[in-house]
Amino acid sequence: MTPRALLAVALLGAALPALAGEIATADRRSGYDFMSPETKAMQDDDTANPAMLSVLDGETLWTTKAGAANKSCNDCHGAVDVSMKGVAARYPAFNAASAAPVDLGQRVNLCRGQHQEAEAFAPESRELLALTALIARQSRGMPITAGGDPRLTPFLARGRELFVQRQGQLNLACANCHDDNWDKHLAGSSITQGQPTGYPIYRLEWQGMGSLQRRLRGCMTGVRAQAFDFDAPDMIALELYLMSRARGMTIDAPAVRP
């Protein structure tokens, strides 16, 4: 390790207190609250929010027949604004077949495989982001309810464990920033609480759409850890913990984030 890296680690170790614990319910704030007025305005106007282009895309896919079954999402589910209302607010949800939680993207791909008999969409593909953006939008303004199913208890515990576990060369846990230092800045950026209210998001830094998994992988790379693979069980457990940590907060998907 170079002297500079050693110094950085020493400074971080000194600056960060021991785990201070969870954020009180009344103090929880969405990433939206940390944004500049300009970025908020971009999200608030559906004709300025670039994530709405992805939603438009999703509307087309929703009614497009696919796979050996030659069925569209609409053929089974009907109008998306009725059938998918509130659905995103309770994902990741327990999937009995695999006896494990699945996130919204995985749930869409289950329908692709089992019900359309079509190939799964790749993680972060245009199609998967478009359909999850469309579905998430139907929960806009509704409270997050994920994590209530008692069968999820062991997965929630695993997610919490991952959240507070130090990792990577910088030896930082998610909680070190997002529970303990969310009111501070890292360089010019707000640290934020890591509340997943708006996914999938249009991130200005990406110049495009991305899922919560992509965002989490970015943070893992940031602390110089090996990022979890897309759809890995630990990734889903972490998503589940984050959603349950935000239970009761309002969905603002598809959001814009810096």
Next chain:
Amino acid sequence: MAAALVNVPAKARRGAVIEIKTLMSHVMEPGYRHTAAGEVVPRDIITSFTCRFNGAEIFRADLYPAIAANPFLSFFTTASESGKFEFEWIGDNGFVATASAAITVE
């Protein structure tokens, strides 16, 4: 056809100043970036945007590589009569996209 979102008021009073907002999906690849293998990613941008009202051009913009993906353009005009706005985006690799919106002026 690439997805576009346009926001034009459906109704306006004669003489009122109205805002028109347009958002077009496009990667706006600047042509200065390299792949991991060192190859230049070819430029692929929108180069021009035009708005016509009842056939007459009322707004035009040239776009350049430093403009972000999914260009958002907003501008103002005066509502003179009822009619139709037509929008056109033209770009590299034969990119052409159009959209339109009607307005009733009272």
